[in-house]
Amino acid sequence: MGGTGSATERLNRNWDDLLQELRVAQTGVQLLTGLLLTVPFQARFDALVAHQRVVFLVAISLSATATALLIAPVVLHRVLFRRNARRPLVRSGQRFAVAGLIVLGLAVVTVIDLIFEVVAGPLAGIAAAAVAAVVFLTLWVLVPLTVRERNAADGDRIEDDEDDEDGDGDGARDGAGPHRAGSKAAVPTA
Template sequence: MTRSNASYRREEEDSGERLDRHWNELLQELRLAQTGTQILFAFLLGIGFQSQFQAADQFTHHVYAATLIASALAVALFLAPISFHRIVHRQGLRDRLVTVTDRLTQIGLAFLVVAMAGGVLLALDVVLSRPVALGLVTGILVWFAIFWLVVPLVVRARSAES
């Protein structure tokens, strides 16, 4: 069995190189997540000031509040690594930086899923009946869970078996 160049290079890395690679990978992932989350957050901020929204029912206002809060928390978690890095820069804490950033990103993704579901629910509730909108959002949450959690866990489990 031959090893791929990537796996061979990983075996040759020292811990500093591995931490640098993980840090760079996390930064690339965060760039994608930050942009979309910030756009969603900005969009949500504008909704609350629309006259039609002011007339919406209490359910819509609660969904909006939860969605806006989840979006703000996701933005905070996706931006936190920047502040963390600035504070611990050149302190020899790259291992902790990578570990903490990984956790912040995972939690941020959870809040992003909540914000996405809330945003979709707000939109679908306008054009469909509420039970249909809730059913579709439930399906969307399952979709996220499959591709963000189940598929990676299955791949990881199969990789561990071989």
């Protein structure tokens, strides 16, 4: 058996880790959504042109969708509570979390576009949104993928929880089997 503990213990650790990560993301997305919900009631909202109102509606829609996705694992837990369904709970929770973070990133980029456009003009909005998108892609996609690949190449795995996205203890990503054929990193089995 690879990693530490039984498959059930690993699933429980994966679920606990996911909940901790969701707590951080939920706070941010709820603050963003709450602030966006107050914007139409501000005096300057009437000064927005039609295009800016559309951008605002896209931003609030993305933020609300991210809120729903990031809270969905908690609701799923309530529905599956005491039904011996930890594996599908962890698997679905992982998918909701990833989708929620993607949509949250899009919401923030859209809000940045709107704010910079209102304050400094359309070109500033586009430029700021592009910079924000690059920052999010770098920090949320490129850096994690680079770290994961270096970790796999170095064989520097302590336990299988980190790469076991579907939480089933097999070290596979979403049921796709071992990471890479011939990789130095051992693929633990449950």
